[in-house]
Amino acid sequence: MSAACIFCKIIKGDIPSFKLFESDKVFAFLDIQPLSKGHALVIPKYHGAKLTDIPDDHLSELLPVAKKIAQAVGATDFNILQNNGRIAHQVVDHVHFHMIPKPNETEGLGIHWPTQETDMDKLKALFEEIKAKM
Numbered sequence: 001m002s003a004a005c006i007f008c009k010i011i012k013g014d015i016p017s018f019k020l021f022e023s024d025k026v027f028a029f030l031d032i033q034p035l036s037k038g039h040a041l042v043i044p045k046y047h048g049a050k051l052t053d054i055p056d057d058h059l060s061e062l063l064p065v066a067k068k069i070a071q072a073v074g075a076t077d078f079n080i081l082q083n084n085g086r087i088a089h090q091v092v093d094h095v096h097f098h099m100i101p102k103p104n105e106t107e108g109l110g111i112h113w114p115t116q117e118t119d120m121d122k123l124k125a126l127f128e129e130i131k132a133k134m
């Protein structure tokens with residue numbers, strides 16, 4: 001828990017939320033500025049800013065809960081989004097997974113997908129470099 005964190009305050013109940021789910025390790029609620037109807041946030045109760053700050057055993061339930069909410073909302077098309085860092089569009093520094101229904105072209109998440117040029121040699125060199133650290 002972080003005293004200054006808005007999502008820790010939501011978990012504690014100090015800030016109200018429309019709570020959809022709660023367990024020992026996970027909390028889920030409706031986003032207050034939705035991109036589409038049913039836009040929800042699924043968060044670990046363990047406070048950490050980025051995905052890499054959260055122990056594995058506090059991560060394992062997050063996707064099943066996001067899935068459960070997508071089903072409850074009745075979303076057939078949707079995005080699961082988890083931003084890390086300001087430049088990656090993270091505003092709240094407590095890890096959160098967005099479940100954002102995509103009901104049509106205009107509502108929900110818009111994605112800019114700037115593919116880069118590469119080739120098999122470059123990909124292979126990168127692959128070897130990353131794999132050696134896994």
Ligand code: 5GP
Nearest residue numbers: 006017029030031032033083089090091092
């Ligand atoms: P980020 O850009 O950090 O991935 O997304 C943060 C999300 O938290 C935004 O979609 C924003 O609407 C939501 N949010 C911020 N403050 C509150 C709040 O007090 N209550 C709720 N329910 N959502 C919040």
Ligand code: ZN
Nearest residue numbers: 005008047094
């Ligand atoms: Zn927090």
